[in-house]
Amino acid sequence: MSELELEFEQLQQNLPGWVRASQPCSAHGRVAAYIPELSKAPGEALGIHLIDAQGRTLTAGDSSLSFTMQSISKVFTLILALIDNGEKKVFSKVGMEPTGDNFNSMLKLELVRPGIPFNPLINAGAIAVSSIIGGDSPDEKSSRVLQFFRKLAHNDSLDYDYEVYRSESDTANLNRSMGYLLKDNGVLEGDVDDVLDVYFKHCSINATCADLSRMALVLAFNGTDPITGENLIPRRYVQIAKTFMTTCGMYNASGEFAIQVGLPAKSGVSGGILSMVPGRYGIGVIGPALNAKGNSIAGVQLLETMSQQMDWSLF
Amino acid sequence: MSELELEFEQLQQNLPGWVRASQPCSAHGRVAAYIPELSKAPGEALGIHLIDAQGRTLTAGDSSLSFTMQSISKVFTLILALIDNGEKKVFSKVGMEPTGDNFNSMLKLELVRPGIPFNPLINAGAIAVSSIIGGDSPDEKSSRVLQFFRKLAHNDSLDYDYEVYRSESDTANLNRSMGYLLKDNGVLEGDVDDVLDVYFKHCSINATCADLSRMALVLAFNGTDPITGENLIPRRYVQIAKTFMTTCGMYNASGEFAIQVGLPAKSGVSGGILSMVPGRYGIGVIGPALNAKGNSIAGVQLLETMSQQMDWSLF
Amino acid sequence: MSELELEFEQLQQNLPGWVRASQPCSAHGRVAAYIPELSKAPGEALGIHLIDAQGRTLTAGDSSLSFTMQSISKVFTLILALIDNGEKKVFSKVGMEPTGDNFNSMLKLELVRPGIPFNPLINAGAIAVSSIIGGDSPDEKSSRVLQFFRKLAHNDSLDYDYEVYRSESDTANLNRSMGYLLKDNGVLEGDVDDVLDVYFKHCSINATCADLSRMALVLAFNGTDPITGENLIPRRYVQIAKTFMTTCGMYNASGEFAIQVGLPAKSGVSGGILSMVPGRYGIGVIGPALNAKGNSIAGVQLLETMSQQMDWSLF
Amino acid sequence: MSELELEFEQLQQNLPGWVRASQPCSAHGRVAAYIPELSKAPGEALGIHLIDAQGRTLTAGDSSLSFTMQSISKVFTLILALIDNGEKKVFSKVGMEPTGDNFNSMLKLELVRPGIPFNPLINAGAIAVSSIIGGDSPDEKSSRVLQFFRKLAHNDSLDYDYEVYRSESDTANLNRSMGYLLKDNGVLEGDVDDVLDVYFKHCSINATCADLSRMALVLAFNGTDPITGENLIPRRYVQIAKTFMTTCGMYNASGEFAIQVGLPAKSGVSGGILSMVPGRYGIGVIGPALNAKGNSIAGVQLLETMSQQMDWSLF
Secondary structure: OOHHHHHHHHHHHHHHHHHHHHHHHHHHOEEOOOOHHHHOOOOOOOEEEEEEOOOOEEEEEOOOOEEEOHHHHHHHHHHHHHHHHHHHHHHHHOOOOOOOOOOOOOHHHHHOOOOOOOOOOOHHHHHHHHOOOOOOOHHHHHHHHHHHHHHHHOOOOOOEOHHHHHHHHHOOHHHHHHHHHHHHOOOOOOOHHHHHHHHHHHHOEEEEHHHHHHHHHHHHOOOEOOOOOOEOOOHHHHHHHHHHHHHHOOHHHHHHHHHHOOOOEEEOOOOEEEEEEOOOEEEEEEOOEEOOOOOEHHHHHHHHHHHHHHOOOOO | OOHHHHHHHHHHHHHHHHHHHHHHHHHHOEEOOOOHHHHOOOOOOOEEEEEEOOOOEEEEEOOOOEEEOHHHHHHHHHHHHHHHHHHHHHHHHOOOOOOOOOOOOOHHHHHOOOOOOOOOOOHHHHHHHHOOOOOOOHHHHHHHHHHHHHHHHOOOOOOEOHHHHHHHHHOOHHHHHHHHHHHHOOOOOOOHHHHHHHHHHHHOEEEEHHHHHHHHHHHHOOOEOOOOOOEOOOHHHHHHHHHHHHHHOOHHHHHHHHHHOOOOEEEOOOOEEEEEEOOOEEEEEEOOEEOOOOOEHHHHHHHHHHHHHHOOOOO | OOHHHHHHHHHHHHHHHHHHHHHHHHHHOEEOOOOHHHHOOOOOOOEEEEEEOOOOEEEEEOOOOEEEOHHHHHHHHHHHHHHHHHHHHHHHHOOOOOOOOOOOOOHHHHHOOOOOOOOOOOHHHHHHHHOOOOOOOHHHHHHHHHHHHHHHHOOOOOOEOHHHHHHHHHOOHHHHHHHHHHHHOOOOOOOHHHHHHHHHHHHOEEEEHHHHHHHHHHHHOOOEOOOOOOEOOOHHHHHHHHHHHHHHOOHHHHHHHHHHOOOOEEEOOOOEEEEEEOOOEEEEEEOOEEOOOOOEHHHHHHHHHHHHHHOOOOO | OOHHHHHHHHHHHHHHHHHHHHHHHHHHOEEOOOOHHHHOOOOOOOEEEEEEOOOOEEEEEOOOOEEEOHHHHHHHHHHHHHHHHHHHHHHHHOOOOOOOOOOOOOHHHHHOOOOOOOOOOOHHHHHHHHOOOOOOOHHHHHHHHHHHHHHHHOOOOOOEOHHHHHHHHHOOHHHHHHHHHHHHOOOOOOOHHHHHHHHHHHHOEEEEHHHHHHHHHHHHOOOEOOOOOOEOOOHHHHHHHHHHHHHHOOHHHHHHHHHHOOOOEEEOOOOEEEEEEOOOEEEEEEOOEEOOOOOEHHHHHHHHHHHHHHOOOOO
């Protein structure tokens, strides 16, 4: 039996126990409540789905839960913006640096010239990125994003949660504030409301852990879906995405996640985490109760256990 | 001849010379250029108009110039908001402290809880104040503001500069950003665009130095127009306004102005300054070239000369 | 009976009642506890001492309490530095602007070039000022300060509280941090420890409300002690001091104090407040329990009552 | 010929050319000048030294230059502090997050509670780490550091540049300011001057590219010197060090370095860079001319070329 086979077997045996052991710490977290739809999520839930290059899957806990991708989507809109515009244009709109600030902070937009967001995974950066997705109208842009996500997830039924989309849009004052500041700084292209429409829509795409794991699998294999063999993303853009996931993917707890887990990952306020073991697995996790930095508290615990037990850190 | 008569005579003799002496420093300033209408103002101009309780006036330099009130209007919308809402409500929306930051800074809205603007004379504070002017619609609010200003200036033909209003409104991304941040912080009431419409309109009211001086005269006499004898503002609200003009009226150069001039004053980005000698004169100044802090460079110089020569400092 | 006589009589009748009415709010404050000597002060105490130009005094409450001057001393070291160096030199070391930040904040020293303290009454500014007091050694500088204070207070027994001085000096890490940052910014002259020695010493000068009131009286009469007729401070420097007391004297509650009280004042962390009615009274107040901004909670309440009842606001 | 052999040959052939191609961009950088010793370094120089597990070396350019380790030393004092204290203690003194701020910024120490440095590789963090190196006196601590560095570099003659040490110590106001702020925040243990003495000493250890490469080799092989077979560092602490080098090793250009180079690295103000290809090479680079963020401008360019040509990114 090959090393990979052994590892898969080891995972199969241990995953349910690891989930059971991590689940209780969800009690120390809180479900996001800024819109009613998010607050209804089951705070005690924890689920995980893995997929490997042969399409074999492992699942444990509440993995059937469906949730909106929220900030997880930012990884893939960044990739689409890179495909549409190239590196030079994208990096005229956002920087490459972690900030140490909250994900929705606007401080550095005022304090640090030239006033572009420090990276594409904080809110301000993702809004700037959404403004340069290709397409003649907000609807066309959104449609291109959705098609791209469906291809990556190998799931044509991927769609918006329209209630979440409407709620986000209705309670979006801080994002609107950021949008107009970016506009004033000369960063955001087009109309602020149009850009935010694209942004809210991709944040509201509904997915399961299985969807996340398949999207992650494409990144884990440098842009090629190893199951279909189809090349979906140029390798350099996957590299950029994985680097950002490592340095900035878990908000201002990214440094700690790198030390304790050491895998590229991106979290969302719904409690989802997309992660991967490069060259091996795509991973999707859901655990709606969040810690103070906005990451799934039990989800982070689970990934930490897995990475340390399996010795998965990149470092 | 009374002391006041002597002072008036001394002013009459010296004013033209003081204006001539201060005017050249306009060469070191720059006319505001963020909208085309402002950039057309004559940068080298400097004019002043004084009025006393008997209605006697003194004028020198380019005092016939007409300009938009811009931030000068904020003193009077604050007063109207106090009349409409009382102190308690107003000071739940804005604080009483100078900030040391630029007039359009948003830093403290994020850094210092509860996220209300530090005072009503910085942009964020004035926007918050505009949101609680009485009236059932933006138009009604604006109309009430204009009527109030006309009464204070004793000039029924006071009106908007519609081109400035439209330009402000079209280039208002930073103000919009502030508006939405205030909305998110729970400070701004009503619709952001509606509030900004009221805000841009009162900033776009056209005036001359004579208008400013008459409005200032009412403040200099604790709310009563000494010429008509009409009481226009409760005294306590005048006191509040004069205090803010002293601590926060000249943006983040207010401290320096207090040390060097020592009179309540409020400047605007068009180069206007409204000031007063309490119990004696209302003063209007125009000098479109601004210093780095956004105040009329020659206007400040002129007021400094006058205050030091006449020993007018409150302190 | 003259207006002044009437006012004095009115004060005499009402002062005990106002003190009794203000005293209970000391229960909502907290005595400074960063050094043991300060923490021993009686938190519920409240006392006041007034003096007029004829040397008549009024006193109420716990006015015999003795306490260290702390930040109140900064007004007079600023004046001495002005006498020793002139305005130009002093204002190359400190600015003239309120900051809106805590009294011991270092943010603006890093954020706002050229990195000089915003004003001489915040800690960083007072340390910078202490570095340019005239004298060949720290001891000589301190001795000159003490002599100056004794003259102003008309009290030759004014002296240090050596225990407070030693405690301040021993727990001075934040002030040392500021000193070295000022040194690095090229602001502080001489050796940091030497400068801090001067600074801690003048903060540790012991005084009573009577001492504060006499020092304030000199400021209230533009630099001349009206009782002895001796001119102690050039009038321009008194003007500068009174202006700073109005815009920056009560830490980052100075704006509110200006609105609610409207008198020049300076507070200290021991609970003392020096204030004045220009042209009329010198005032010393003690109330060791502090509010969140570091000002005597009952002392501010008392001055607010007095100013509003007597209509004393400058504005 | 194995893949590794092929790679080594490819490196051997190309290295001189890559150095020649990268060297000219040193003209756009500036040699550090805050102490005279550093300013004497040849700004146009660029050198590199690689070593592999068999002890084979490659060298090109001005690789014989000797320079002080400066911030590069912080990686290894962190490791020694981990060995001496364990993770729990170390991470009570410093966090794990990149800051986005300059390496000598003090902002977050005031703004973000609990006021511990965000990570051990910014100046404040490295000072905090130096305070918990084991040893009964500053000299003993420094001696332990030097012994540890000698072992890692397999070079018993590694020693201080005493002139640099003295100059650093004499011009250390900003570091002293940080030290006292950390003391005030309760982070720094012991006497500030003692801690800074340890800190300046390890920053002043003299090394060549060969020394750096050998130290890096130990990290590239998870703590075991592959040439001697000796285990020098527990693997977990190497992992921590490599993670920090990836997320925070190049000051506030670490994110960009991760995107463009993708290797763990640490730079110093002398122009040195220590980097590695995990499992393959230890790398030392010197190029004294720095870019605006404080990293060797030609050194970064050279590593970028090498990593992209050899496809070395971890991501």
